[in-house]
Amino acid sequence: xxxxxxxxxxxxxxxxxxxxxxxxPPIPLxxxxxxxxxxxxxxxxxxxxxxxILTKTRARFRGQSKATFLLLTVALLLADLGGHLIxxxxxxxxxxxxxxxxxxxxxxxxxxxxxxxxxxxxxxxPLVLGCAMAVERWVAINRPFLHLSFKVAHAWQVVLxxxxxxxxxxxxxxxxxxxxxxxxxxxxxxxxxxxxxxxVDKYLxxxxxxxxxxxxxxxxxxxxxxxxxLVKARMKSRNCYRRPSAHGVxxxxxxSMFCSLDVEMLVQLAAVTxxxxxxWGPFFINILMKQLTWGPNNQEKGFTLQSVxxxxxxxxxxxxxxx
Numbered sequence: 001x002x003x004x005x006x007x008x009x010x011x012x013x014x015x016x017x018x019x020x021x022x023x024x025p026p027i028p029l030x031x032x033x034x035x036x037x038x039x040x041x042x043x044x045x046x047x048x049x050x051x052x053i054l055t056k057t058r059a060r061f062r063g064q065s066k067a068t069f070l071l072l073t074v075a076l077l078l079a080d081l082g083g084h085l086i087x088x089x090x091x092x093x094x095x096x097x098x099x100x101x102x103x104x105x106x107x108x109x110x111x112x113x114x115x116x117x118x119x120x121x122x123x124x125x126p127l128v129l130g131c132a133m134a135v136e137r138w139v140a141i142n143r144p145f146l147h148l149s150f151k152v153a154h155a156w157q158v159v160l161x162x163x164x165x166x167x168x169x170x171x172x173x174x175x176x177x178x179x180x181x182x183x184x185x186x187x188x189x190x191x192x193x194x195x196x197x198x199x200v201d202k203y204l205x206x207x208x209x210x211x212x213x214x215x216x217x218x219x220x221x222x223x224x225x226x227x228x229x230l231v232k233a234r235m236k237s238r239n240c241y242r243r244p245s246a247h248g249v250x251x252x253x254x255x256s257m258f259c260s261l262d263v264e265m266l267v268q269l270a271a272v273t274x275x276x277x278x279x280w281g282p283f284f285i286n287i288l289m290k291q292l293t294w295g296p297n298n299q300e301k302g303f304t305l306q307s308v309x310x311x312x313x314x315x316x317x318x319x320x321x322x323x
Contacts, residue, residue: 036088036092037092040085040092043088043315043316044081044084044085044088046316046319047077047084048081050077050318051074051077051078051319054070054073054074054077068136068150068152069137069265071155071156071159072129072132072133072158073133073322076125076130076133077322079125079163080126080318080319083123083125084315086118087115087122090114091188094115094188112180112182112189113173113180113189114174115189116181116191117170117173117174118170119188119190120169120170120190120191120208121166121167121169121170122315123311124169124170124212125166126276127211127215127216128162128211130215130219130276131215131219132158132159133219133269133272134218134220134222134269134273135218137223137226137265137266138225138226141262141266142226142229169204169208172204173191177204178201179192179198179201191205191208193205193287193290193291202291209287212280212284216273216280216281219276223266230262268321272321275314275318276318279310279312279313279317280311280314281310282307282310282311283307283308
């Protein structure tokens with residue numbers, strides 16, 4: 001959801017925030033700005049490196065059954081890269097405004113609307129694309145004949161459908177269906193997760209929460225259901241090696257190589273899913289608590305900052321699974 005540059009943006013100490021249009025005291029935060037730049041550059045380089053690795057190893061995925069997984073993986077890394085570049089630029093702009101121009105972001109302004117829409121879009125895209133990867137692997141392993149009918153064109157359609165759905169949800173407040181507001185410490189914009197301004201706002205927050213949680217749950221289930229037959233296949237392959245024959249050795253070796261690549265892809269996918277659950281879990285719990293009005297407000301605000309920091313690591317750790 002949140003790019004790494006926003007980590008220092010939402011947590012920099014030494015500034016007293018109010019609901020006015022100015023910030024006091026006027027303390028330039030050069031160190032925080034520098035940290036934002038460094039983390040933005042690091043995240044961008046990480047995603048570009050992961051994309052480069054996938055490009056060099058694309059020969060292993062030339063088979064139709066692996067090409068769809070590769071396409072979804074590239075789409076996931078591109079979404080993470082876009083989150084770093086676009087959201088990182090917004091975060092730096094807000095950082096400069098707060099530290100040097102002494103101006104807070106204004107709720108419902110054009111910049112806040114675009115910032116909030118980008119947060120929602122680049123937050124949902126990695127989750128739903130990761131879910132699509134998990135479903136694709138489940139079909140490939142448990143329904144191989146059905147998976148043979150899947151083409152790269154079908155994978156493109158899935159990517160377009162999922163990204164368009166995330167984009168539509170993100171753009172609704174821009175067309176006056178809901179609102180984006182500034183979030184404490186008033187340097188970033190998102191849906192009103194604490195004090196919904198209308199019923200539509202509450203529904204948008206619940207839709208965002210439902211989509212994110214559903215994507216994580218489906219990913220976990222598909223990974224588990226895909227891992228069980230692979231474990232059984234590996235155990236069966238080892239038993240066959242104990243009873244080799246002149247005709248069976250080549251067959252066992254080829255099936256072992258096939259299982260090895262499937263296991264490698266599943267391990268990568270499982271790592272991405274675990275990273276998403278760890279990074280996004282606190283933020284989703286935070287939203288759920290606020291919708292149910294659990295806990296005092298001061299604890300909720302502190303939890304919001306912590307959960308935003310956790311979610312921001314998702315786009316940094318994803319590419320390192322492939323690096």
